[in-house]
Amino acid sequence: MGSRALRIGGYDVKRVLVDQGSGAEIMYPDLYRGLNLRPEDLDRYDSPLMGFDGGMVVPRGMIRLPVQVDDVEVSVNFIVVEVFSPYTAILARPWLHVMGAMPSTLHLKVKYPTQGRVGELVGDQATARKCLLLAITQWPPGIAVVTEDPIS
Template identity: 65%
Template sequence: MPKRARMEARPALSFSDEDKVGTIQPHDDALVITLRIEGYDVKRVMVDQGSGVEIMYPDLYKGLNLKPEDLTAYDLPLVSFDGKVVIPKGQIRLPVQARSKVVEVNFIVVDAYSPYTAIMGRPWLHALGAVSSTLHKKVKYPSSDQIEELVGSQSMARQCLVAAILHQPGAESSTFTEGGS
């Protein structure tokens, strides 16, 4: 008698029209969420499936009271949205909580303007076992025997877009001390 494969009943990670309820459709808004990073609720976090790293910007760096000596070396240059090469200040590993799940994340710290405090990319999504949908403004991931979700803020995404459009390059001052790593 042939052995049967043991089937495990797991809830499916999927999106439906029901997930769009509460959003203004149609839209092209970024997926912007709030996450708990290093014990603090952090707003204006963009989820970007196209990013191969997690990025931390000066507002969050300053808000978490991080110092240059908290960073470890990160020598690879990054390319920003506008195509400019950005030399990272370093990297730091911090806990990121999404509802009941916590994963350790390596953030690349950059001294560049962004309306976002951080960008969460594929490494975080994969560590969480998550699937994101910009159309539905949600991130869904398995947790125990259920599917948890983070709901994005469409109004925050639009505020970030306006801030990016209104930003005058060169107008901001550096958050990092000269000579710091």
């Protein structure tokens, strides 16, 4: 049986989008506040990001935190943004690459090598539906969700 537990900064986290189309890991306000992070915990990050709607978002900063699935832990640079999202974070290509992971959106699973076997992170269909529904029905007008590569 696969793991449903994804830990960021030592805490179990839900509503994480694994997005192989994104080039940067993103942390949204719910997770930022939930981890009791403060502005002084953030490193400077000045590159604006582009949202789905083409709008620019200026990040609050960046923070490096451990992300753990079962016995595999890697450090991830999260860009912290103050925008609406039904997700708490996005894990993107950098995390997938370091993990050696293979995501399947169809099966809501991420498979990764660990200690001579294949580990499996299993998503929750009901939560995925709720996030999608929230994104479609409750989206505040003019607010961008950031999942694009940083602009050079």
